[in-house]
Amino acid sequence: MAERGGDLQWLLWQVKGTVDDDPTEVDQADIISAVKFNHDGELLATGDKGGRVVIFQKSRDEPTTRLCGDYNFYATFQSHEPEFDYLKSLEIEEKINEIQWLKQRNASRFLLTTNDKTVKLWKLTDKYKQASGFNLIADDGHEINAKTVGALKVPHYMPLTEKSVEASCKRMFANAHTYHINSVSINSDGENFMSADDLRINLWNVEVTDQCFMMVDIKPANMEELTEVITAAEFHPLQCNQFAYSSSKGCVRLCDMRSRALCDQHSKLFEEPEDASMKSFFSEIISSMSDVKFSHNGRYMLTRDYLTARVWDLNMESRPVETYNVHEHLRGKLCALYENDCIFDKFECAWSGRDTHIVTGSYHNLFRIFDRASKRDTTLEASREVRLHQLVPPKKVVSTSGKRKRNEIFLDSMDFNRKVLHPAWHPERNVIALAATNNLYLFQAKL
Template identity: 50%
Template sequence: MSGSGSGSGGGEPSASASLDWKFSQVFGERAAGEEVQEVDIISAIEFDKSGDHLATGDRGGRVVLFERTDTKDHGINRREMESMDYSVSRHPEFRYKTEFQSHEPEFDYLKSLEIEEKINKIKWCQTANSSLFLLSTNDKTIKFWKVQEKKIKKISEMNMDASISNSTKPNIANGGYADRFSGSLSDDLSFPPGGISSLRLPVVVTSNETSLVARCRRVYAHAHDYHINSISQNSDGETFISADDLRINLWNLEISNQSFNIVDVKPQNMEDLTEVITSAEFHPSHCNTLAYSSSKGSIRLIDLRQSALCDSHAKLFEEQEAPGSRSFFTEIIASISDIKFARDGRYILSRDYMTLKLWDINMDSGPVATFQVHEYLRPKLCDLYENDSIFDKFECCLSGDGKRVATGSYSNLFRVFGCSPGSAEATTLEASKNPTRRQVQTPSRLSKPMSGNVVRRGSESPGVDSNGNSFDFTTKLLHLAWHPSENSIACAAANSLYMYYA
């Protein structure tokens, strides 16, 4: 693994060095010219806390689970390897584990609305007794799944006397009891002529084979009038939140018929509505704290200890507009599509249409860093608005050590930025077997003050990025996830799951 550094090993590169990303695996790779079915497009990706399992959800309502295999080959788990300072000579490898149908298409007869089966979010829950637990949601209904291995029992030996030939044995199934009981009650129910010479009973039952079974433990329904955009489990392991455009509900995993509405931004008159909730997430370690973002580009931190209804926030994070910079598109591109807490809970990463922003929860005056994702698209905002691409919701993620952030773009590109002090790392990769085929060289990071630092390139022609590559609005990398403890990224390009390591 030349030029690579694991987040848990001793070969971590310095803050200013860019990682050398390499292709690892692809699942569901398309052949050239192959048409992708709408139901097969991946709509959610999530690693579990150990990083040993990966889940994807698609527009067809299916959840697919993958399991890490390269650490299992050595007979010891990853944590034992770390304590022994054991270096794995190969990159992370995953294999298909199982899949199940999580959601089906429904129809709301009261509102005359079709409810899609598409999986919006997947969240892993705490494992127990080697079983896997996860939450999945579509627009209206959340489900709690348990996936466990069940041993398949097979009869390997019977108490049959080998000296007795098959011809002398009574056939109980054919011509024996079955025929006699098929007659009337007045028939003779005596034993076959000559009696039964031997009773065939199983004496050895083996269970070498196992089968994975997914079972829906609970269904949390009828609590959201609008489409669910987020679910997030609390660090207490007992509760989770679900958020739609106007409300955030708090659930107990064990209780499916009752939830508590903790945030409600719905005005008395819907004509007064100015912003909606776009994403929500619990703090990774403080069970009383959660954050949610809005379509106006603000992030609110709320404390569940303050009141039962948390309409008033504890902290507000938003960036002030530069004077004279407002346009028709200002509010549209300011809408935050995704937020993520860093693993230590100190920082929040947010993604709006054009940028990634890193916020320190102890400093609400503005972001500590801003990363330009595809600034070369700014002259094309009219085109993006006309084809609705400007409303695409890109996700973001942070590395386990908090030193890097990543998000997707168009033409199946994704970008990785270094966020350590003094880091100038900005890598553009393509979701393909050759991830470094395209390199977009643009100023990627803005530090405060924010105004006046944007570099515009007037020579760009329509449909071409700053490096001369044509970009395609129809191929977009919306979903990606960073391994919790290693420099490994999983990302979705249509129906294909690509994995990279560094």
């Protein structure tokens, strides 16, 4: 896998999902809400608002090209169901908020999924044989009357004509969050994970479901004094004692679990000084960080707020080392975006496998790829109009005024219902998965 600044030529390789020209007509249950590659990139999991998880598996690489093989259907299962909290008279949605893969240690694969209240641990197992010949259960599944059984049989395994995948829920981590869970992150030790909601972060052991430890609690004694909420949280990829969480105040706190049991005091605070000349009614809303991601080498953090993506050096708290304007052209339309609630959209971001590029989404199904070395950026559109395998998607430019040129999009004609909120980058190859409404787009770079 070689990542060379301007040499990356992106191809739209695959599209998963149904064809719907109007995003407003899409069934809400089909909208993808989470995307995640596993640690070697062989599997790609997606979760939707209907509580379903769909997993794709990479086929063998193309023999005549340097491109990655296609991702084909592997398994699907219903992870969460809609529930009702009778004590608070609240509906609990089945929407999948986060998916996290555990490192593979045997033939089976494990992943965590969460909705607003409950985290579940799922086990995926490839089945090549099926037990048959039971005494009280016929081969077609119906029960046999014990009185009609004349002789005892020894069950045996029969090979399946086609491999099947069995998804089983091994553990449920529930009843620990009063507010909606927004993040789940697995510790580098592989034995613990944390779940974060608006005001608290809990630490769990993957083997224990009936107890957890509260690491962060920012809930004030008087809720009227509440000034910020937790928006995202993640463990350090190498140091099992460190984690970071972002805030609606536009800052990130780095905490060290060795210093104290309750991390109510951070070890480092990453916050960019506010420009007084740019302050407005919307300043607090657009400065709220929607995502935080550690680089794979553990040296940097990537954060995303409404308009910008920033890269922070863990050794420098005062200001980011890199700032990328994702859609600065929207600053003049904040009033309209506030009225249609788009200003509250939570855009996620992702690092490339070697931390040389970052990717994040925008509106009109646009997404931005930034080269950290050359500072070049590429804007592409996730669209079915591009012929698969044959045409390089043209680079897009948003025009604010004047005569529109080729491949330009007028700001006033942008479709804010079409948006790329959830990107994921393959850990070893230049392959990007993007969730846009109910479709999954797979782009990969051809050198």
